Amino acid sequence: MHAVEKKVRAFVRVKPTAQFAQDVIKFGPDNKSIDIYIKKDAKKGVVNNKQTDWSFKLDGVLHNTSQELTYETVAKKLVSEALVGYNGTIMCYGQTGAGKTYTMTGATAEYKHRGIIPRAVQQVFKAITRSVDSFITVRISYLEIYNETLCDLLSTMTSSGASDVQMAIVDCPQGVYVKGLSIHSVSDEEDALNLLFEGETNRVIAEHTLNKNSSRSHCIFTIYIQSRFRVLSDVRCINSKINLIDLAGSERLSKTGSEGRVLKEAAYINKSLSFLEQIIIALADPKREHIPFRQSKLTHVLKDSLGGKCNTVLVANICGEALHVEETLSSLRFATRMKWITTEPVINVTYDSEGTVKALEKEISLLKQELAMHDSLVNRSSVTYDPLTDVQVAEIKSQIHKYLQGDIDEIDIMNFRQVQEVFRQFKLIVRKQVDEVETRLRSKYVLIDRNDFATISAAQKVGIVDVDHHLLKRQDVDIIPTPVPPKPDEKKSRTSSLRPKKEGTKSLFSGRDLAAHLPSKSQVIIPTKSLDVKEKARNEDTAHIDAQPSKPVSKENSQWSSSPPSRAVAFEQFKKECGSEINRIFKENKSILLARRKRSSTVARRINIIKQEIEDIKKALEAQRQERSQQGEYVDEKGRLIIDEKEFLLIMKLKDLKEEYRCSYAELQDLKAEIQYCQHLVDQCRNKLISEFEIWYSESFLIPTYVQNALKSGGNIRPGMIPINRVMCLEEDEQDRFERMQEVMLPAGPDSVSFYKAKMKTDQKHTYSRTMSSLKLMHKKPGHITAAGKDKALSFLHVT
Numbered sequence: 001m002h003a004v005e006k007k008v009r010a011f012v013r014v015k016p017t018a019q020f021a022q023d024v025i026k027f028g029p030d031n032k033s034i035d036i037y038i039k040k041d042a043k044k045g046v047v048n049n050k051q052t053d054w055s056f057k058l059d060g061v062l063h064n065t066s067q068e069l070t071y072e073t074v075a076k077k078l079v080s081e082a083l084v085g086y087n088g089t090i091m092c093y094g095q096t097g098a099g100k101t102y103t104m105t106g107a108t109a110e111y112k113h114r115g116i117i118p119r120a121v122q123q124v125f126k127a128i129t130r131s132v133d134s135f136i137t138v139r140i141s142y143l144e145i146y147n148e149t150l151c152d153l154l155s156t157m158t159s160s161g162a163s164d165v166q167m168a169i170v171d172c173p174q175g176v177y178v179k180g181l182s183i184h185s186v187s188d189e190e191d192a193l194n195l196l197f198e199g200e201t202n203r204v205i206a207e208h209t210l211n212k213n214s215s216r217s218h219c220i221f222t223i224y225i226q227s228r229f230r231v232l233s234d235v236r237c238i239n240s241k242i243n244l245i246d247l248a249g250s251e252r253l254s255k256t257g258s259e260g261r262v263l264k265e266a267a268y269i270n271k272s273l274s275f276l277e278q279i280i281i282a283l284a285d286p287k288r289e290h291i292p293f294r295q296s297k298l299t300h301v302l303k304d305s306l307g308g309k310c311n312t313v314l315v316a317n318i319c320g321e322a323l324h325v326e327e328t329l330s331s332l333r334f335a336t337r338m339k340w341i342t343t344e345p346v347i348n349v350t351y352d353s354e355g356t357v358k359a360l361e362k363e364i365s366l367l368k369q370e371l372a373m374h375d376s377l378v379n380r381s382s383v384t385y386d387p388l389t390d391v392q393v394a395e396i397k398s399q400i401h402k403y404l405q406g407d408i409d410e411i412d413i414m415n416f417r418q419v420q421e422v423f424r425q426f427k428l429i430v431r432k433q434v435d436e437v438e439t440r441l442r443s444k445y446v447l448i449d450r451n452d453f454a455t456i457s458a459a460q461k462v463g464i465v466d467v468d469h470h471l472l473k474r475q476d477v478d479i480i481p482t483p484v485p486p487k488p489d490e491k492k493s494r495t496s497s498l499r500p501k502k503e504g505t506k507s508l509f510s511g512r513d514l515a516a517h518l519p520s521k522s523q524v525i526i527p528t529k530s531l532d533v534k535e536k537a538r539n540e541d542t543a544h545i546d547a548q549p550s551k552p553v554s555k556e557n558s559q560w561s562s563s564p565p566s567r568a569v570a571f572e573q574f575k576k577e578c579g580s581e582i583n584r585i586f587k588e589n590k591s592i593l594l595a596r597r598k599r600s601s602t603v604a605r606r607i608n609i610i611k612q613e614i615e616d617i618k619k620a621l622e623a624q625r626q627e628r629s630q631q632g633e634y635v636d637e638k639g640r641l642i643i644d645e646k647e648f649l650l651i652m653k654l655k656d657l658k659e660e661y662r663c664s665y666a667e668l669q670d671l672k673a674e675i676q677y678c679q680h681l682v683d684q685c686r687n688k689l690i691s692e693f694e695i696w697y698s699e700s701f702l703i704p705t706y707v708q709n710a711l712k713s714g715g716n717i718r719p720g721m722i723p724i725n726r727v728m729c730l731e732e733d734e735q736d737r738f739e740r741m742q743e744v745m746l747p748a749g750p751d752s753v754s755f756y757k758a759k760m761k762t763d764q765k766h767t768y769s770r771t772m773s774s775l776k777l778m779h780k781k782p783g784h785i786t787a788a789g790k791d792k793a794l795s796f797l798h799v800t
């Protein structure tokens with residue numbers, strides 16, 4: 001990858017203050033420069049050659065800038081480049097209190113005030129969610145350097161607790177790393193933020209217990225990103241890391257007026273910061289060959305994050321007050337020096353040899369299997385590519401018959417031709433079966449066209465087909481449900497309304513049911529009158545296509561109930577008992593429907609008669625007219641035609657008939673609508689009756705006795721008692737609802753959920769552990785506890 005030269009970018013962020021020294025600090029119009037003016041010190045005499053004006057050119061001045069805009073300006077690009085493989089480093093430099101921590105971590109109490117770290121974490125995970133073709137893992141570490149000592153801020157998160165391993169900075173060809181520093185895999189934003197907050201808390205705790213001053217330590221939060229993609233068999237691996245560094249306060253020693261330990265600390269800080277400065281100067285000088293990174297822990301750790309192959313950004317945090325102008329000047333100088341450094345960021349891509357080997361191994365084993373199969377196929381049959389001989393086909397046929405009869409469990413696969421032949425044979429068998437079934441049915445029933453209403457109504461009269469065109473053997477309409485309860489979407493294919501034969505062992509198909517099985521869909525089948533016993537016996541063989549209401553119990557069901565009554569018997573009982581009301585309504589609707597149909601056919605007949613009469617009269621009238629025209633027409637004085645009485649009567653009759661025809665026709669239309677409606681009701685009732693019966697039947701006979709017992713009064717299931725799995729469901733629903741509500745209620749919207757959750761977790765954990773340790777302390781050495789300490793512990797207890 002060709003590297004493009006880049007400069008380190010440097011920004012200055014001014015901490016907002018009421019006492020902003022307007023006459024000392026001035027911003028350039030483009031917001032990229034900052035000028036400092038110091039008034040001549042009168043005390044230093046008339047001749048004062050000290051420089052009083054400075055101008056600094058930077059990549060941007062962040063003045064009264066929100067956290068969000070700061071992030072956008074400083075970090076966003078760097079993070080998105082890290083996601084494609086460039087290392088990135090962001091450093092905050094400046095005196096204590098100037099806003100380094102605020103810029104880097106932000107105020108953890110409020111989402112809006114979160115700093116660069118949580119925002120970078122969010123950006124990384126949002127990008128991961130969007131990426132589809134790569135497998136990305138994210139890991140986190142949090143290192144503190146205090147007085148040249150390395151400290152793992154996340155050691156409390158490892159299973160072994162604080163690690164005893166002595167940490168050390170190790171140089172290796174891939175870059176520097178800290179041996180012994182815990183690196184934690186995180187699966188989402190919340191996970192990562194948990195670690196940030198944990199580290200922050202540990203830093204604060206150490207400040208209290210070890211009397212450390214957190215402003216004197218450097219903190220490095222690192223996000224390691226690894227994306228893997230498969231490019232053919234190569235596993236390409238892109239590694240990058242983002243170092244987010246909150247440096248120690250850069251204030252100079254003299255100002256702090258420190259002594260003893262504090263002096264030592266300050267010396268360490270200044271040493272490491274001045275080494276940092278030296279490194280930066282050295283890096284900016286193209287002629288320098290040796291860069292003394294190893295001089296301090298900080299510079300050593302940052303070796304591959306500072307110049308070189310990395311995107312680097314510096315934020316100089318300054319205070320706006322005149323009082324701090326010296327520190328401000330030194331921070332600005334540091335920032336401009338950083339800008340001299342050129343870098344050549346490159347994508348850190350490696351070919352994961354382990355991954356590649358694994359991928360190849362997998363492929364090889366797949367190919368081996370393929371080959372083994374191929375070999376075995378070749379070995380088993382010498383004729384792999386030739387068409388099958390008759391003998392082979394016969395062999396396959398006999399195998400299939402054996403298979404269908406259950407004599408063999410499997411049909412061995414020999415080659416493609418054999419597989420195809422097997423399928424062909426199956427197809428033949430299925431076709432033959434269909435033909436056989438149709439022939440059998442035809443020998444037993446007469447097929448009539450579904451649209452041939454004349455024949456159907458003739459059949460109805462004889463009582464072979466009911467008003468729904470369902471097949472009957474008797475006129476009284478009765479139903480027997482099929483073993484399978486009707487599915488709601490099968491409403492249209494009305495459940496067979498059939499009547500069992502006298503023996504009550506077998507039901508017949510309704511026309512519609514049959515239509516589904518037979519090729520011709522517009523045919524209704526009417527049984528032929530004669531059915532010999534042999535024929536019946538033969539039909540028993542076709543049980544696999546017939547519904548069997550009397551043998552409804554499947555294997556599983558029969559384990560539960562020793563001998564449930566046959567469905568036919570049970571159905572009679574059901575109609576008398578639980579189903580009596582539905583049955584009554586069903587019958588009522590049915591009889592209304594029948595009445596309407598009868599009326600409808602009467603009206604239709606009448607209409608036909610009227611039509612015939614109208615035709616007759618029309619003919620008679622025509623004859624009259626012809627006669628009249630032959631005899632010559634009579635016309636009155638006004639020129640009107642005079643007709644005889646007979647013709648007049650015929651005309652009147654025709655008028656009446658036409659009127660009657662109109663009325664009857666209207667009635668027929670009404671009846672048709674009514675019939676349609678009634679038919680719908682009848683269908684509904686039928687379905688209801690059948691589904692109710694199915695439920696009743698399985699509850700009464702098919703539910704295991706122990707469940708039935710449990711349901712009885714005194715059993716271990718009581719009405720109103722919620723089964724435990726339901727309770728769990730409820731709990732989950734509540735949780736969901738809570739989380740949804742949280743998302744809606746949170747001031748900063750759903751994006752802030754991870755932030756607040758992580759914060760809450762860390763807070764809870766530490767409140768708990770502090771309470772526990774306070775309690776232990778009280779327990780162990782009651783004398784040592786101060787009144788205030790006790791209060792604190794108690795108040796913690798109170799809170800938790």
Ligand code: ADP
Nearest residue numbers: 014015016095096097098099100101102103215
């Ligand atoms: P440092 O880490 O440099 O010592 P801090 O980040 O702790 O300084 O900032 C000191 C105080 O000033 C904190 O209370 C912080 O909230 C506040 N502060 C710093 N910068 C800003 C800013 N840009 N806006 C608002 N408050 C700020």
Ligand code: MG
Nearest residue numbers: 100101102215
């Ligand atoms: Mg700080």
